[in-house]
Amino acid sequence: MTELSAQKVDKALKPPRNQWWDVWDQFKTHKGALVGLFIFVAILLSVTIGPWVWSIDPTYVDIRARNQGPSAAHPFGTDQLGRDLLARLMAGGKVSIAVGMTAMLLALFLGTLIGVVAGFFKRVEGLLMSTTDLFLSLPLLPLLLLMVTLFREPLSQRFGPETGIFFLIVFAIGVTSWMHTARIVRGEVLALKEREFVLAARSIGTPSRRMVLRHILPNVMSPIMVSATLGIANAIITESALSFLGLGFPPDFPTWGRILFDAVDQMQLYPIRVILPGVAISLTVLSVNYIGDGLRDALDPRIRGR
Incomplete structure (x- = not known):
């Protein structure tokens, strides 16, 4: 058997590679994205598995141990009420990331x-884009503050303080963060519906719903996934800002923004209480942004084909 024939046989015996293997190969060439992925996975593991390992109650108040520095019993020290900062950081990270991911999913869906x-539907394009432009023109932070102020008490009474505030913050962030995704997806759909495979599907009488689900939507997943990573970062920052302003979760319910808010009064005496949640927020947001940059490059066929 000649060398050329042997190569053809080897190529035929190899399992076919799908698009996602090519995306992963391109993603691995982005060093910043790999580092961001490693950091984000490490943060996720620390906030999900960490509380099982470090099982101190983050809400336990021990006045005798208040304002302590790092020690074997409290590696990151304690706050003004004697609560363990390491336990509060892990519990707060779980809440902040959960809010970020859930709000991102809502914004992505909308x-x-x-x-x-x-x-895809020309007759409603003007109305929907006008609504998108209207939302883009609104001052988002004051709108968020208004929504949280108006609905905080009714939802807390109906679902409990933690659950009610969680759904309120997720809803408030989600319904004020969907506009950029809508504009990106609309642009992609306008380009795709003039492509040959969509025109061919329309010519044989394929229903609009089937064309959207089978031909349009799978081809806009790339910008949607990139928008998702950036949406997580924005949602985490927004939740932290609301908690920092005292309009987030209850005082005894830790989030990274709430830990920052509680530490502001004693920032000069105990700067580590501000540094630790600030670093946690910054690392999470930076890692997600780098992952988004890597996905953007990996999902671009012009770059992947080089």
């Missing part, structure tokens, strides 16, 4: 739905 409908 943005994708509105973008696909506006791009």
